[in-house]
Amino acid sequence: DAGVTQSPTHLIKTRGQQVTLRCSPKSGHDTVSWYQQALGQGPQFIFQYYEEEERQRGNFPDRFSGHQFPNYSSELNVNALLLGDSALYLCASSWGQGDSPLHFGNGTRLTVT
Amino acid sequence: AQSVTQLGSHVSVSEGALVLLRCNYSSSVPPYLFWYVQYPNQGLQLLLKYTSAATLVKGINGFEAEFKKSETSFHLTKPSAHMSDAAEYFCAVSVDRGSTLGRLYFGRGTQLTVWP
Numbered sequence: 001d002a003g004v005t006q007s008p009t010h011l012i013k014t015r016g017q018q019v020t021l022r023c024s025p026k027s028g029h030d031t032v033s034w035y036q037q038a039l040g041q042g043p044q045f046i047f048q049y050y051e052e053e054e055r056q057r058g059n060f061p062d063r064f065s066g067h068q069f070p071n072y073s074s075e076l077n078v079n080a081l082l083l084g085d086s087a088l089y090l091c092a093s094s095w096g097q098g099d100s101p102l103h104f105g106n107g108t109r110l111t112v113t
Numbered sequence: 114a115q116s117v118t119q120l121g122s123h124v125s126v127s128e129g130a131l132v133l134l135r136c137n138y139s140s141s142v143p144p145y146l147f148w149y150v151q152y153p154n155q156g157l158q159l160l161l162k163y164t165s166a167a168t169l170v171k172g173i174n175g176f177e178a179e180f181k182k183s184e185t186s187f188h189l190t191k192p193s194a195h196m197s198d199a200a201e202y203f204c205a206v207s208v209d210r211g212s213t214l215g216r217l218y219f220g221r222g223t224q225l226t227v228w229p
Contacts (some may be wrong), residue, residue: 004156018195033216041118043157056209056216090156099164101218103148104156111165 002027004093004105012111013081021076021108025093032074033102034066035090043090049074050096078110086112115140117204119220127228132191134223136204142219147205147217148178157203163187174198192228197229199227 005024005108012017025032031050037045045058049068062081072093078085088109120135127131138144145164161172168180178189187204201224205217 018177024194040221042205042221043217044219045216048216058216092157099145101159101162104149106154106156 002112004029004091004103005068006054006089006091006105006108008108009106009112010109012113015083015112017079017081018077018079019081019110021078021110022091023074023076023090023091023105025072025091026103029095029100029103030072031094031100032072033094034074034076035092036060037088037090037107039087046076046089081112086110088106088111102110115144115206115208115218117206117218117220119204119223120220121203122177123224123226125226125228128196129193132189132194132203132225133152133155134189134204134222136178136187136189137185138187138204138206140206140208142208143206145209146178146180147207148172148176148187148189149205149219151201151203151222153200160189160202191217194227195197196226196227199225201225206223 006083007022033048037043047057052068065077068074075099088107090107091105094100116139118137147162148160157175161170163180171177202224203222204220
């Protein structure tokens with residue numbers, strides 16, 4: 001049973017560029033949440049997708065956008081990259097019905113130079 | 114507003130000693146509480162969760178935590194540390210339910226070092 005998978009594992013981008021990160025949820029899960037974890041910090045909630053809609057959003061600018069596909073996989077897009085966007089981006093999945101806890105992927109390490 | 118405070122960014126114990134990682138939370142409504150562990154270059158793994166059932170929660174790898182409403186605390190303990198317990202530990206709180214459960218507020222983490 002595959003867990004949450006994220007791609008790529010590492011990414012280096014230049015300031016001002018755009019990036020797309022991908023996530024496949026754990027089998028049986030239909031909800032995907034994205035988190036940003038800066039070095040030495042706890043993860044911070046970006047947004048959550050359920051039934052292909054953004055259900056909740058954290059305190060992140062509109063440069064951060066996402067999408068969920070009919071197969072429940074998800075993408076995180078970041079436009080106009082800033083140096084401060086350098087972080088580990090974590091995807092977490094859960095089952096939308098009931099209080100299912102989150103299962104996290106290993107993350108994508110984004111470095112902006 | 115919800116928030117989590119983890120007291121002590123670094124905790125060091127000897128192998129076989131008691132592990133105690135402290136977590137205090139702030140929440141305007143009854144919370145769900147979680148402890149996650151993160152090993153280097155990996156994502157977060159759920160250790161245990163409190164969802165308003167028993168106040169003493171047992172998790173994986175011998176860890177347990179006790180919800181104390183009067184103290185707004187959810188400290189994580191393990192009677193005997195093992196070398197493999199060395200990792201970063203995060204406490205998290207959520208007030209969401211059902212399909213919107215997913216917005217967790219995390220503490221800044223506690224790095225646990227275990228000495229031989």
